Amino acid sequence: MPNLYVALIHYPVVNKRGDTIASAVTNLDLHDISRTAKTYGLNSFYVVNPLQDQKALVQRIISHWTTGAGAVYNPARRSALELIKISDSIEDVAEEIKSIEHTYPKIVATCARRYPSSISFERFRNIIDNGTPHLLVFGTAWGLTEAFISQADHVLEPISGAADYKNLSVRSAAAIILDRLLGNTR
Amino acid sequence: MPNLYVALIHYPVVNKRGDTIASAVTNLDLHDISRTAKTYGLNSFYVVNPLQDQKALVQRIISHWTTGAGAVYNPARRSALELIKISDSIEDVAEEIKSIEHTYPKIVATCARRYPSSISFERFRNIIDNGTPHLLVFGTAWGLTEAFISQADHVLEPISGAADYKNLSVRSAAAIILDRLLGNTR
Numbered sequence: 026m027p028n029l030y031v032a033l034i035h036y037p038v039v040n041k042r043g044d045t046i047a048s049a050v051t052n053l054d055l056h057d058i059s060r061t062a063k064t065y066g067l068n069s070f071y072v073v074n075p076l077q078d079q080k081a082l083v084q085r086i087i088s089h090w091t092t093g094a095g096a097v098y099n100p101a102r103r104s105a106l107e108l109i110k111i112s113d114s115i116e117d118v119a120e121e122i123k124s125i126e127h128t129y130p131k132i133v134a135t136c137a138r139r140y141p142s143s144i145s146f147e148r149f150r151n152i153i154d155n156g157t158p159h160l161l162v163f164g165t166a167w168g169l170t171e172a173f174i175s176q177a178d179h180v181l182e183p184i185s186g187a188a189d190y191k192n193l194s195v196r197s198a199a200a201i202i203l204d205r206l207l208g209n210t211r
Numbered sequence: 212m213p214n215l216y217v218a219l220i221h222y223p224v225v226n227k228r229g230d231t232i233a234s235a236v237t238n239l240d241l242h243d244i245s246r247t248a249k250t251y252g253l254n255s256f257y258v259v260n261p262l263q264d265q266k267a268l269v270q271r272i273i274s275h276w277t278t279g280a281g282a283v284y285n286p287a288r289r290s291a292l293e294l295i296k297i298s299d300s301i302e303d304v305a306e307e308i309k310s311i312e313h314t315y316p317k318i319v320a321t322c323a324r325r326y327p328s329s330i331s332f333e334r335f336r337n338i339i340d341n342g343t344p345h346l347l348v349f350g351t352a353w354g355l356t357e358a359f360i361s362q363a364d365h366v367l368e369p370i371s372g373a374a375d376y377k378n379l380s381v382r383s384a385a386a387i388i389l390d391r392l393l394g395n396t397r
Contacts, residue, residue: 041285053239057380064372064379099227101378185395187252192287193386194243200383201390208387209371 027153027207030130030160031062032071032118035079037173038166048166050079055086057196059105065207070108071118080111115162122158130160134169134177135202137191143182146205153206163195213339213393216316216346217248218257218304221265223359224352234352236265241272243382245291251393256294257304266297301348308344316344320355320363321388323377329368332391349381
């Protein structure tokens with residue numbers, strides 16, 4: 026069985042000019058990526074944001090759909106948003122996974138650019154099939170910082186479309202990547 | 212070359228109770244699906260909504276990113292949103308495609324449910340490779356009506372995840388389906 030965790034990072038990421046920033050949470054990132062994670066059988070989806078007000082916002086959205094009016098209105102949405110765990114940092118996520126798996130996860134960064142060290146989707150499918158826990162990391166805003174990417178254990182190759190346009194939303198990228206890694210058609 | 216058009220339908224779709232409704236436009240549907248369409252080399256993305264105020268809203272969003280402040284701020288977003296064409300009905304979309312292609316497109320409905328007549332992704336890839344224009348249709352809200360689906364030329368098989376959860380957002384479903392049909396890895 027593939028042993029995969031997913032995290033959406035709001036810090037450290039870069040803005041349009043390349044400055045390192047903490048980004049604001051986008052409501053539909055939470056809904057779309059948790060629904061995708063649920064579709065592909067993942068047990069958790071970590072939302073990483075160190076800012077107190079942003080973490081409170083995420084908690085409020087989750088609560089609406091898991092224990093509030095939304096849970097009654099749309100149970101399918103509840104079962105997706107229940108996967109979300111809020112965390113201050115990628116280090117905290119790694120510690121939490123270690124407490125479950127008794128080993129630290131390998132960190133796999135995603136990026137729209139190709140690196141000399143990028144691994145292919147096929148290779149990554151083979152790697153996660155062996156059961157070692159891996160944490161697949163998506164960046165918000167203009168993406169993960171170079172420092173973060175250079176420290177990751179692997180960088181996944183970019184999504185190849187038919188065109189030379191490299192500007193998918195993180196919601197779409199996460200959907201395509203999880204389908205390529207875990208979809209039944211592969 | 213695959214000859215594929217994509218439409219996002221706001222009428223006729225169903226609500227939670229199965230009633231036929233016209234749904235409201237979601238801003239991120241426009242952004243995400245146009246970016247996905249651009250990634251996979253499509254030339255247009257039809258947004259179908261018969262309501263005047265909703266069409267005006269779509270036009271306002273497109274204008275902001277294609278001629279307004281957004282076009283300067285984010286040219287990559289402009290080149291995606293430029294693909295959007297607003298239409299009153301699927302019949303109007305079919306007529307517009309006929310004016311380009313000199314033949315009506317075949318209509319292919321998407322749905323999270325499997326039908327006896329559903330065609331596989333592999334079969335659909337083969338069909339569009341022969342150059343006949345096809346219009347792939349996504350429903351908003353709780354999806355396309357049964358009447359619409361029964362009148363389509365084909366129904367595409369549902370996305371198979373690893374789990375039994377059938378509740379992707381239309382943004383994520385469009386991303387996965389276009390990747391399965393047009394992605395370079397296939």
